[in-house]
Amino acid sequence: MNIFYFKNIKINNIIIFDKEEYKHIIALRINKYDSIYLTDGTGNLYKGYVSDFSFKKVYIYVDKHIKNCKPKYTINIGISIIKNMSRFRWFLEKSTEIGVNNITPIITDYTQLKTINNIDKYNKILISAIKQSNQTFKPHINNVVKYQDFIDQAFNDQIKNNQFNYIAHNKSIENSYLSDTYQKNSSVLIVIGPEGGFTDKEYLYAIKKKFLGIKICNNILRTETSGIAVLLELLLINR
Amino acid sequence: MNIFYFKNIKINNIIIFDKEEYKHIIALRINKYDSIYLTDGTGNLYKGYVSDFSFKKVYIYVDKHIKNCKPKYTINIGISIIKNMSRFRWFLEKSTEIGVNNITPIITDYTQLKTINNIDKYNKILISAIKQSNQTFKPHINNVVKYQDFIDQAFNDQIKNNQFNYIAHNKSIENSYLSDTYQKNSSVLIVIGPEGGFTDKEYLYAIKKKFLGIKICNNILRTETSGIAVLLELLLINR
Numbered sequence: 001m002n003i004f005y006f007k008n009i010k011i012n013n014i015i016i017f018d019k020e021e022y023k024h025i026i027a028l029r030i031n032k033y034d035s036i037y038l039t040d041g042t043g044n045l046y047k048g049y050v051s052d053f054s055f056k057k058v059y060i061y062v063d064k065h066i067k068n069c070k071p072k073y074t075i076n077i078g079i080s081i082i083k084n085m086s087r088f089r090w091f092l093e094k095s096t097e098i099g100v101n102n103i104t105p106i107i108t109d110y111t112q113l114k115t116i117n118n119i120d121k122y123n124k125i126l127i128s129a130i131k132q133s134n135q136t137f138k139p140h141i142n143n144v145v146k147y148q149d150f151i152d153q154a155f156n157d158q159i160k161n162n163q164f165n166y167i168a169h170n171k172s173i174e175n176s177y178l179s180d181t182y183q184k185n186s187s188v189l190i191v192i193g194p195e196g197g198f199t200d201k202e203y204l205y206a207i208k209k210k211f212l213g214i215k216i217c218n219n220i221l222r223t224e225t226s227g228i229a230v231l232l233e234l235l236l237i238n239r
Numbered sequence: 240m241n242i243f244y245f246k247n248i249k250i251n252n253i254i255i256f257d258k259e260e261y262k263h264i265i266a267l268r269i270n271k272y273d274s275i276y277l278t279d280g281t282g283n284l285y286k287g288y289v290s291d292f293s294f295k296k297v298y299i300y301v302d303k304h305i306k307n308c309k310p311k312y313t314i315n316i317g318i319s320i321i322k323n324m325s326r327f328r329w330f331l332e333k334s335t336e337i338g339v340n341n342i343t344p345i346i347t348d349y350t351q352l353k354t355i356n357n358i359d360k361y362n363k364i365l366i367s368a369i370k371q372s373n374q375t376f377k378p379h380i381n382n383v384v385k386y387q388d389f390i391d392q393a394f395n396d397q398i399k400n401n402q403f404n405y406i407a408h409n410k411s412i413e414n415s416y417l418s419d420t421y422q423k424n425s426s427v428l429i430v431i432g433p434e435g436g437f438t439d440k441e442y443l444y445a446i447k448k449k450f451l452g453i454k455i456c457n458n459i460l461r462t463e464t465s466g467i468a469v470l471l472e473l474l475l476i477n478r
Binding site: 090094097098099132133134135177179217218219220221222225228229232233235236239 | 329333336337338371372373374416418456457458459460461464467468471472474475478
C-alpha cells in the first residue's frame, strides 16, 4: 500500500498531481483506474483512483474517506538548532519515521546557529517520510523560539494537556530515566540541548517550571541522536 | 576531555599527527606540553602530551597507559547493504555513537546493491564517531557476506559466544520483542533486512538455525532506522 500526500482533500473532487508526485505515480507503474490511498497529513486516510493522465500531470478522483486516526496523545520535542543542517534534516526524517507530532527548534545559550531560514521548506522531508512509512500524520515544525519561551509555554500546556515535561540533561540531579515516570499513552514534551548541553541556569529554570530531569544513557550522543533516542524510547514504551 | 585516535600506540614513544588530527589539535587550541588522551580503538586509553609542533605536524609523547576497557559482551549487527550510501554512512556514524562492535553488510534476496567498494574508507566515519562520543572501542566493519553465510556463522557463534541471535521481521510469527528474551549484558547478534524485508524462505532459514524472530515496532522503518532502533533498544536495556 502506498499513501500519497495532498494538502486539501475533498470527497468527490479531483486532485491534480504534478512534479514529484507525478513522477512517483509513474515510477510505481500506477495505471488509469488504479486505486490509490491519500492523506492530508492530519490523520485522514482517503481512497481514490487515477481518472486521467495528461502532460506531466495525473488526475486523481477521491471517492472515499476511509478513516481519521486521531492520536490519543501527542509527542512534542524542542531541540536546539543544529549547526550542520544536514543533521537537522536527518533528524526531521528519522523523528517522523519513529513518531513525533510537534518539532520546535529552540535557541539556548550554547546554540551556535541562531536562526533557520525558510522553515517551511523542511515540510518536503516530512511529507516524504510519512509517505515512506505509510503514516497519515504529518508532524508540525514550529518556528524557532527562545529556550525560556519554550519552557514557559510547555509549563502552561502541562496541566492543560495532562502532559509529561522532560528535560534531557546528563548532569541531571535526579539521574532518572524517562521510563521511570512516563505513563504509557500519555502526551509528552521533551527538550534537548545543543552540543555542550544546557547551562545550570537553564536546567534550573526548567526544574522550577516543573520539568523532570532525565538522563538518556551514559554514552555521549550528538544533539540529533539524543532526540532520536528519546523518541525511540517512547516508541518502545508505547508499542 | 577529548580523545584522539591512533592505530598503533606504544608507551614512551612519539606519535606524529598530521592532516585531520593536526587540524583538530589546532582547532582545540591545544598548546605545547598540554595533556591529551589517546585510544587505539581496541579499548585502550592512553595519556600523552604535545611535545612539539612543526610544519603541519604535531608530536605527541605517550607517557601513560590508563586502562583497557574490555567489553563484557559484544553487539553484532548484520544489515542489508543500503542502496543510498549516504544512508549507510549515516548508519555507521549513529551505530558507533550508540554502541556496536561488529557491523557486517549482507546481501539478501531483496538487496538491490550487491557490493560495497573499498570498505576500509568507512573507517574514517567510525574514528570520527568514537572521538566525538569519547569511546575507546572502534567497531569493526566486516566485508560484505551473503545472507546464508552470515546466518551459518552466527549459528556457530551462538553457542561459542553464548550469544542471542535475532532476526528482525515484521511478519515474525513469534511476534515478540527483543526485550522479551534478551538478558541484560549478554552478547547479541541481530540481522536486519532490506526494504521489502526478508523472503519467507530467508526467514525460515534463520529460524531453522535457532534465530529468534523479533518485531521492532508497528511503524514502517527504513533499513538504517531499523538498525539504529534495535541498537538503541539494546542501549536502553543495558544502561
